[in-house]
């Protein structure tokens with residue numbers, strides 16, 4: 001039985017290219033009690049590997065969180081397989097609006113402690129006692145309500161390139177930090193304000209909404225399926241789009257354009273830009289926003305130092321990387337003092353708190 005990848009990313013990319021078939025980029029999650037995570041993990045790997053599914057999937061005792069791509073022709077079989085698993089029957093699949101056949105090049109199903117790194121102690125509250133799920137139409141109406149406080153539950157580098165009009169965009173690295181900040185701001189309004197939240201695909205709100213209910217908030221709402229699902233509904237039902245800019249996503253595409261507005265700036269020259277890049281220096285790998293001109297001039301690097309490093313022989317670069325740990329984790333990145341135009345979201349956030357939480 002083969003339970004792990006045997007192809008390199010390069011070999012896989014060549015296979016996909018040769019097959020020339022459309023792949024769908026899909027994400028889904030479900031909080032559910034999973035007893036033996038390793039057996040469940042192996043079961044999923046075998047079934048999906050056979051269907052040529054690629055992606056990054058986390059399995060934990062609290063549930064499953066999956067970002068993947070599946071050949072369009074295997075979609076039915078994939079869906080049928082999900083339906084054979086009790087807690088995944090009819091699970092909502094978020095299907096991306098822009099597809100990239102190379103969004104994922106490996107199938108990685110990992111057993112983790114949590115399906116989202118959230119820093120919350122699960123035993124303190126019931127994750128399944130969640131907020132009211134609203135669809136795009138209800139959400140549009142709700143966010144016009146003067147009693148609504150709309151909170152973006154994502155991190156600073158995500159909301160920087162796109163968010164809902166009038167949303168509060170906390171300047172945080174993890175949504176755990178947002179929870180306390182918002183609770184503190186709204187402590188006098190747990191019963192009269194409507195706390196409405198959204199994130200990329202809904203998973204962070206699922207937990208956040210349960211957390212706020214546990215903390216005594218009476219009116220907690222969450223955008224079902226997050227921005228990804230909202231965008232699809234807006235398009236298919238002809239609704240007004242209230243999201244401006246780009247939606248940051250966690251695969252090779254980095255983002256999906258939702259509206260033509262470019263709300264961010266190149267972190268190096270300040271010109272309007274909203275494309276994230278990872279610094280080409282492997283030892284740095286900083287996630288930042290870079291315009292096309294700076295990209296060319298800086299050769300994909302975040303600084304002239306990094307530009308020098310990438311020109312060193314490979315062995316010397318490797319020496320420099322030693323002991324730095326895994327810098328590939330983009331979730332921890334996105335801040336650096338040497339980027340003069342990285343938006344100071346702290347100030348923006350402070351203004352939002354004063355203006356919108358009264």
Ligand SMILES: [Zn+2]
Nearest residue numbers: 266269291294
């Ligand atoms: Zn620039």
Ligand SMILES: [Zn+2]
Nearest residue numbers: 279284302306
């Ligand atoms: Zn760099």
